[in-house]
Amino acid sequence: MTQSVAIIDYGSGNLHSAAKAFERAAAESGVAATIRVTSDPAVVRAADRIVLPGVGAFADCRCGLDAVSGMVEVLEDVVRGKQRPFLGICVGMQLLASRGLEYTVTDGLGWIPGDVALIRPTDESLKIPHMGWNNLHAQDEHPLLAGIETGPGGLHAYFVHSYALTPERAEDVLALTEYGGPVTAMVARGNIAGTQFHPEKSQKLGLKLISNFLGWTP
Amino acid sequence: MSLKTRIIPCLDVKDGRVVKGVKFVDLVDAGDPVEAAKAYDAAGADELCFLDITASHEDRGILFDVVTRTAEACFMPLTVGGGVRTVDDIRKLLLAGADKVAIMTAAVQRRAFVKEAAEKFGDQCIVVAIDAKKVAPERWEIFTHGGRNATGLDAVAYAREVVSLGAGELLLTSMDRDGTGAGFDLDLTSRIADAVSVPVIASGGVGTLDHLVDGVREGHASAVLAASIFHFGTFTIPQAKAHMAAAGLAMRLD
Numbered sequence: 001m002t003q004s005v006a007i008i009d010y011g012s013g014n015l016h017s018a019a020k021a022f023e024r025a026a027a028e029s030g031v032a033a034t035i036r037v038t039s040d041p042a043v044v045r046a047a048d049r050i051v052l053p054g055v056g057a058f059a060d061c062r063c064g065l066d067a068v069s070g071m072v073e074v075l076e077d078v079v080r081g082k083q084r085p086f087l088g089i090c091v092g093m094q095l096l097a098s099r100g101l102e103y104t105v106t107d108g109l110g111w112i113p114g115d116v117a118l119i120r121p122t123d124e125s126l127k128i129p130h131m132g133w134n135n136l137h138a139q140d141e142h143p144l145l146a147g148i149e150t151g152p153g154g155l156h157a158y159f160v161h162s163y164a165l166t167p168e169r170a171e172d173v174l175a176l177t178e179y180g181g182p183v184t185a186m187v188a189r190g191n192i193a194g195t196q197f198h199p200e201k202s203q204k205l206g207l208k209l210i211s212n213f214l215g216w217t218p
Numbered sequence: 219m220s221l222k223t224r225i226i227p228c229l230d231v232k233d234g235r236v237v238k239g240v241k242f243v244d245l246v247d248a249g250d251p252v253e254a255a256k257a258y259d260a261a262g263a264d265e266l267c268f269l270d271i272t273a274s275h276e277d278r279g280i281l282f283d284v285v286t287r288t289a290e291a292c293f294m295p296l297t298v299g300g301g302v303r304t305v306d307d308i309r310k311l312l313l314a315g316a317d318k319v320a321i322m323t324a325a326v327q328r329r330a331f332v333k334e335a336a337e338k339f340g341d342q343c344i345v346v347a348i349d350a351k352k353v354a355p356e357r358w359e360i361f362t363h364g365g366r367n368a369t370g371l372d373a374v375a376y377a378r379e380v381v382s383l384g385a386g387e388l389l390l391t392s393m394d395r396d397g398t399g400a401g402f403d404l405d406l407t408s409r410i411a412d413a414v415s416v417p418v419i420a421s422g423g424v425g426t427l428d429h430l431v432d433g434v435r436e437g438h439a440s441a442v443l444a445a446s447i448f449h450f451g452t453f454t455i456p457q458a459k460a461h462m463a464a465a466g467l468a469m470r471l472d
Contacts, residue, residue, distance in 0.1 A: 017289035017315045024293070056340035069362050126221075127417045129342050130230055133222045133264055133470040152220060156470045158295060159221075160317075160342045160386075178220045201295050201317065203259070204472060 001031040005214070006047035009039045010064040010071065012091070021200035022051070033214055041074040049214065050075070050084055054091030058100030058116055058163065061091045062108065062129050072109070074185035080111065083191045090161065093187060093194025097165045112187050112194070115165040121180020129162045134197075136175040136185050136205075144186070144193055144212045148205055151174065155205035157185065157197035159186050164196060191218040222470040223434050224264035224441035224459055226295065226297075226419060229254055229447045232271045234280035252287045261291040262453040264470060266292065267389075268444060269320070270300030273422070282314040289315025308335055320345040320389055323362045325380060328368055331458055336384025345402075348377060350406055351393040358406050361470075365393035373406065374413050379450075383415045387412065389443065392422040393440040399425025399446070407437030419443050427453060428460040434467055 009015050015037045026033040036043060043137045044050055052075075065071060079086045088096050097108040100116040108116070119130055133156035138145055138214060149155050157177070165185045167173055173195070175186035188196045193213070199206035222271045235249045241294050247253050255266055266288070270281045278300040278301060285298055299320025308319045319339075325332050325346050349365060350358040350373035355368045358373035377388055390410055392403035403452040411418040418432035419439035431443045447453050463469040 014289070014313050014315050016286070017293070020290045021293050023382070052417060055343065060340075127414055129417070130221065131387065131417050132224050132440070135220045155472045156222065160295070162341065198295075200293060203293055 003048040003214070004034045004036065004124065005049045005051065005213070006044045007035065007037045007051045007053060008044060008065075008071065009037050010061075010068050012056060012061055014062070014063055015053055018051070018200040020187055021206065022210055022214075025207045025213055028207060029211035030139065030185055031211070031214045034168065039068050039071075041068070041070040044071065045074045045078055047078075047085065049181065050079060050086045051093035051096070052088045052095065053055050054089065054093075054095060056091060058091060058094055058102040058108075059104055059106040061095060062100065062106050062138070074116045077107075079192060083218070085213065085218055086192045087213050088192075088194035089200070090196060090198055093196055094163065094165050096192065096194055097167075100163070102163050109139065111192055112165065112167050112172050112189060113169065114172070116163050116164055116165045119162060119179065119183055123180040126180045127158055128177045131160045133157065134159055134177045134179065134185075136177060137182075138175050139173050142174050142188055143218075144188065144209060145210050147180050148208050150213075156202070157195070157199070157205050158201040159185075160198060220468065222264070223462060224419075224466050225430070225455060225462075226265045226267050226441055226443040227258050227263050227455065228267040228269060228421070228443050228445045229449075230271050230299075230445065231281065233277055234284050237271065251284050252291060255288045255292050255296075258455065259274060259294050262470070262472075263294065263455050264458065265295040265297060265298070265441070267320075270298065270303065282310060284360045285311060285314040285316050297345055297347070298388075305334055305338055312339060318343045318345050318387065320347045322347040322349070326360055326362055326371065329379065329383060332380050332383040332385055336386070339371050341384050341386035344385055345387045345389050346380040347389040347391065348373060348380075348391050348410070349391050352403065352406070358403075358409075359392055363399045366394075368370060374409050377410045377414055381416050383414060387419065389416045389421060390439075395423025396421075398423050398448070400441075401425060401429040402433045402437050404432055404436045406438055407433060411438035411440075418442060427458055430458055431462055431465040431467060434462070435465075
């Protein structure tokens, strides 16, 4: 059966390449999937899997998401209520938090309680944004990380961010990365997951993770 | 610290074609930037950079198509620069699939443009490209138009200023070294890298693999950009990465 994947378009950058990455991952893993970039809440409601991307500032993204009439309500219903598999990417993951502290204090969706705050590396010579390829340190086993080698000798993920989500519940952290201290790289709770890095830009690791998401039955 | 040093091959694109061609692999069409991008993606480049040198503004539509086709085929970060003058230019490139946009002359002419761009699209996607030339001992100045036009601006002060306005990264090119193969201007690079909080990409002058190592170790750059040594097949990306790793730098080898 062909499954449908909705990538939510709320004016936050180019989603065409993200869609192509999902199409490539589906083809490589032999999954029949229809990938749709959409700003239509009805399409999101009908989707088997939901992806929330996001680039830019937290407040802008929240504002953009709220500007799509009915979208947050549909997400609350199908992700929180109907428990459909959900993946937030970059600011799309940060929006899961209780609050964003970038420029101003902005409410998030509150699905993964915690704040999104400026990264403060212990080594002051480290540059902000945290930009480039870094390793993942898995905190737990998870289907999304199946077949992905983590740790210092493992695969790399592409990060570009100055702010990071620190969940209140340690068990919500699925993977950390190291940048002058631990930085949240992935969160997961039930059917809700998020990556601070960009799987659609992370070559081998990214395509594998997207494949895993397409096969994930939380 | 497990963030890796990035190697960024740069392609000069004119009227939708790679200038001089790329000779390092068996490309069907060595002048097609999308073919070259795919080859660099497969070779393990950490990011890719397109610099558009199309003379006429009217012909720049071709670039958007090149960016779109590249972003569809390569799942790696892409920076595009050249002739970016307005917020709308940036928006079009980002919508075409660029991850970062490099601003050059427009930032020199009107510094507020950097702030407008960063506020609109986020610091992380605004790269300011700095072309600098040594004009006196310990002094480098900003030049525009391929090094022909002097501005009198001190490069270090300018770097600090554009970062304070929201540049998320600097692409620093030594106009003295560009195309010489004599290595980066390490004094210039370290001066600027040490003066700003954001990552600096060193560019201009790479002729050997040791030059790449020097750019990071002595120039304090977060990333190294090169064109000729990769395009002409002098070295491959994996050779460059292996050399830098052997020198003790943290590199991504997957």
